[in-house]
Amino acid sequence: EIVLTQSPGTLSMSPGERATLSCRATENISNSYLAWYQQKPGQAPRLLIYGASRRATGIPDRFSGRGSGTDFTLTISRLEPEDFAVYYCQQYDTSPPTFGQGTKVESK
Amino acid sequence: QVQLVQSGAEVKKPGASVKVSCKASGYTFTGSYMHWVRQAPGQGLEWMGWINPYSGDTTYAEKFQGRVTMTRDTSINTAYMELSRLTSDDTAVFYCTRVAVGFGIYGTFDIWGQGTMVTVSS
Numbered sequence: 001e002i003v004l005t006q007s008p009g010t011l012s013m014s015p016g017e018r019a020t021l022s023c024r025a026t027e028n029i030s031n032s033y034l035a036w037y038q039q040k041p042g043q044a045p046r047l048l049i050y051g052a053s054r055r056a057t058g059i060p061d062r063f064s065g066r067g068s069g070t071d072f073t074l075t076i077s078r079l080e081p082e083d084f085a086v087y088y089c090q091q092y093d094t095s096p097p098t099f100g101q102g103t104k105v106e107s108k
Numbered sequence: 109q110v111q112l113v114q115s116g117a118e119v120k121k122p123g124a125s126v127k128v129s130c131k132a133s134g135y136t137f138t139g140s141y142m143h144w145v146r147q148a149p150g151q152g153l154e155w156m157g158w159i160n161p162y163s164g165d166t167t168y169a170e171k172f173q174g175r176v177t178m179t180r181d182t183s184i185n186t187a188y189m190e191l192s193r194l195t196s197d198d199t200a201v202f203y204c205t206r207v208a209v210g211f212g213i214y215g216t217f218d219i220w221g222q223g224t225m226v227t228v229s230s
Contacts, residue, residue: 046220056218088152092216096155096170102152
């Protein structure tokens with residue numbers, strides 16, 4: 001199975017700063033079948049990005065994704081207070097679908 | 109609106125089984141694959157398997173083979189996930205999640221249930 005490794009484990013940031021999260025796969029992910037989710041405490045994950053770079057419906061444009069092959073990034077251009085959360089990448093190219101272990105974006 | 113509403117929290121004893129329901133509304137239930145994902149306290153997301161609500165076909169993650177059963181009732185637009193032989197390691201939140209329209213079996217998960225907390229304790 002494809003293992004996704006996210007880095008860093010925790011990002012300590014201030015509102016207004018730019019956050020860059022990384023997701024690296026052990027195998028090539030075809031067709032950029034990679035998604036990013038945001039999860040806040042006590043809530044279900046929320047789809048942010050799919051196809052590596054396509055924003056889901058209603059997602060603000062401060063969220064952007066890029067990458068291909070084995071290396072992908074999620075960028076939050078200017079952190080808003082509501083963006084402090086855990087972020088997961090997920091590949092849906094091959095079975096089984098797998099998730100990264102998550103990156104926590106916390107307030108400094 | 110499109111939503112998935114899951115059944116409430118459960119407390120089970122070791123060795124018991126739990127059955128979680130996931131009621132879909134706002135879209136064609138049989139038109140999208142449904143997956144289940146587990147999240148242990150403070151941990152990440154773990155894929156458990158999928159069901160095709162149209163045909164009833166299923167595929168389970170190797171880790172849960174023999175212990176999990178996914179079913180559906182199309183008359184009430186509801187999917188179910190039953191996990192047997194529970195241990196304390198199964199204490200977790202279980203989510204149902206829909207594959208986005210336009211994808212096949214595996215795709216991005218665009219709609220999630222609110223989660224069902226299952227606690228396994230003697």
